[in-house]
Amino acid sequence: MTNTNNKAMIQTDNLSKHFxxxxxxxxxxxxxxxxxxxxxxxxNGAGKTTTIRLLTALIAPTNGTAHIAGFEVGKQDTDIRRxxxxxxxxxxxxxxxxxxxxxxxxxxxxxxxxVAEQVERYLRMLGLWDRRNEAVGTxxxxxxxxxxxxRALLHEPSVLFLDEPTSGLDPEAALLVREFINELRQDGxxxxxxxxxxxxxxxLADRIAIFNSRLLALDTPTxxxxxxxxxxxxxxxxxxxPRFAQAVESKDFVQTAKIMDNKLVVTLEDPETHNPALVRxxxxxxxxxxxxxxxxxxxxxxxxxxVRDE
Amino acid sequence: MxxxxxxxxxxWSEVFKNRFVFFVVAFMPLFFTAMPLIILYTSRxxxxxxxxxxxxxxxxxxxxxxxxxxxxxxxxxxxQFLLLFLMIPIIIPVTIASxxxxxxxxxxxxxxxxxxxxxTGELLAGKTLAATIPALAAxxxxxxxxxxxxxxxxxxxxVTGSLIEPLWLLAIFGVGPLLSIAGVSIAVxxxxxxxxxxxxxxxxxxxxxxxLLLFLGQTxxxxxxxxxxxxxxxxxxxxxxxxxxxxxSQIFQRETILTRWK
Ligand SMILES: Nc1ncnc2c1ncn2[C@@H]1O[C@H](COP(=O)(O)OP(=O)(O)OP(=O)(O)O)[C@@H](O)[C@H]1O
Ligand SMILES: [Mg+2]
Numbered sequence: 001m002t003n004t005n006n007k008a009m010i011q012t013d014n015l016s017k018h019f020x021x022x023x024x025x026x027x028x029x030x031x032x033x034x035x036x037x038x039x040x041x042x043x044n045g046a047g048k049t050t051t052i053r054l055l056t057a058l059i060a061p062t063n064g065t066a067h068i069a070g071f072e073v074g075k076q077d078t079d080i081r082r083x084x085x086x087x088x089x090x091x092x093x094x095x096x097x098x099x100x101x102x103x104x105x106x107x108x109x110x111x112x113x114x115v116a117e118q119v120e121r122y123l124r125m126l127g128l129w130d131r132r133n134e135a136v137g138t139x140x141x142x143x144x145x146x147x148x149x150x151r152a153l154l155h156e157p158s159v160l161f162l163d164e165p166t167s168g169l170d171p172e173a174a175l176l177v178r179e180f181i182n183e184l185r186q187d188g189x190x191x192x193x194x195x196x197x198x199x200x201x202x203x204l205a206d207r208i209a210i211f212n213s214r215l216l217a218l219d220t221p222t223x224x225x226x227x228x229x230x231x232x233x234x235x236x237x238x239x240x241x242p243r244f245a246q247a248v249e250s251k252d253f254v255q256t257a258k259i260m261d262n263k264l265v266v267t268l269e270d271p272e273t274h275n276p277a278l279v280r281x282x283x284x285x286x287x288x289x290x291x292x293x294x295x296x297x298x299x300x301x302x303x304x305x306x307v308r309d310e
Numbered sequence: 311m312x313x314x315x316x317x318x319x320x321x322w323s324e325v326f327k328n329r330f331v332f333f334v335v336a337f338m339p340l341f342f343t344a345m346p347l348i349i350l351y352t353s354r355x356x357x358x359x360x361x362x363x364x365x366x367x368x369x370x371x372x373x374x375x376x377x378x379x380x381x382x383x384x385x386x387x388x389x390q391f392l393l394l395f396l397m398i399p400i401i402i403p404v405t406i407a408s409x410x411x412x413x414x415x416x417x418x419x420x421x422x423x424x425x426x427x428x429x430t431g432e433l434l435a436g437k438t439l440a441a442t443i444p445a446l447a448a449x450x451x452x453x454x455x456x457x458x459x460x461x462x463x464x465x466x467x468x469v470t471g472s473l474i475e476p477l478w479l480l481a482i483f484g485v486g487p488l489l490s491i492a493g494v495s496i497a498v499x500x501x502x503x504x505x506x507x508x509x510x511x512x513x514x515x516x517x518x519x520x521x522l523l524l525f526l527g528q529t530x531x532x533x534x535x536x537x538x539x540x541x542x543x544x545x546x547x548x549x550x551x552x553x554x555x556x557x558x559s560q561i562f563q564r565e566t567i568l569t570r571w572k
Contacts, residue, residue: 092418096327108313
């Protein structure tokens, strides 16, 4: 049973966790609605795993509050555990037991009604049905990861936490897992994914939080790129002179203009509207334009800049 | 309640797949039952002719006023094995608990386990029962075989009778379970700090030392284990168990397990 008075499935307010002197999570305030995939992006030791542990009621916050599916962390922990699925940092499976036994055991602890059916459903869904009777100790890393994802879903949780779901997987297995996660969105779950795979966050997440103990930025992937850099247009010139940059920079719709090698890089809000005027004025003052293109920033640029600037 | 059962079933299907654990649980009771029976069997004939009341400590012979010297001597011999039987309910649960808890640590299954709606109480109860039930079954089974075996070998109702006196019943059915609980609690505490199940098992098995000392003292004739001693041991164990269980349950909290267990 999910408490739906509150629309946000994950809601934290000034959530903090200290280990002695160290603030692993410091004043985190986020709100994640149902149906959203939320990427928590940060370097090693940023506090991503600690955040997941806080939100799954495994460890208690030092400060602040969190509500998961409407239940308060620290007060309604058992309700939270019933409504939450977690893929832990390491898959954590019983090596001596078969895939089926592993899932069966957890399904019973999660009070799943039709254990056998549910176990079969997810084993089939993740392509492990044929190997259900084999000891998990013999499984490859990718198979274990898939089994651990299946375990997180057995009780059909409304909130899902995935701690680095594709770490250590080969590109094909990673793609498969990503596609699978994408499908999970359709059931109206709130999904929080921790990752340092920027590409993954970019592809999967509706919103991304860049996080290093504190929240550094939070927005959609596209907006994050824009927020930091605006949009950049690159003019390839046969000969780049500083005066071109000065002329362009004097226009009020231009944010910055820089000469780099034989290129003039101009950042501006709305290139579709202003590019023709830019081209015209550059030609007027004698610039010979070879190509015009848009400079696409990767999320990696954004991320690295944020984490380094800190 | 149901989650405890689920937990126990999983523990058994997992831990007994470990050959060492299986060996300890299956062979140690066999060994501790067979050894006294062999000693009884080989000393059966020599006992009656060469030994009599003179070899029995005065505390014991005081109790055999109505029996013959040989019967008294044989009753004395079997009584010596009592403490041996009390090692079974310590060694087995210590082995199972060490392997199961350190095992959960090395497979990193504790975190997903703690993320389920199981309470830490149910988890600890499941682990404790999974370790003590086989131990008590083995202890009681071995005791039963020992009683029957003694009866077959000596076919002496007096000696057999001495095995089902309150002394033995108290020890096997009262002190045995208390020792098991102490063993598991200590194994939980040690397993939380150690990452090798063999080390955890060996360290935890040191709880057997007081019992070994008692056994040694008894063999050397320094101590005479009678009903009063067993009752005192039982009372002491009940108190020790309370303290140990308290500490074990303190260590067995979600946050402690995830952040302080190394
Ligand atoms: N039990 C603990 N005791 C003390 N410090 C801890 C504990 N758990 C985590 N930390 C510290 O908290 C910080 C955050 O750790 P956490 O595991 O949450 O990082 P993470 O973002 O998940 O890193 P990674 O990407 O490497 O998985 C680290 O500095 C870590 O050393
Ligand atoms: Mg982590």
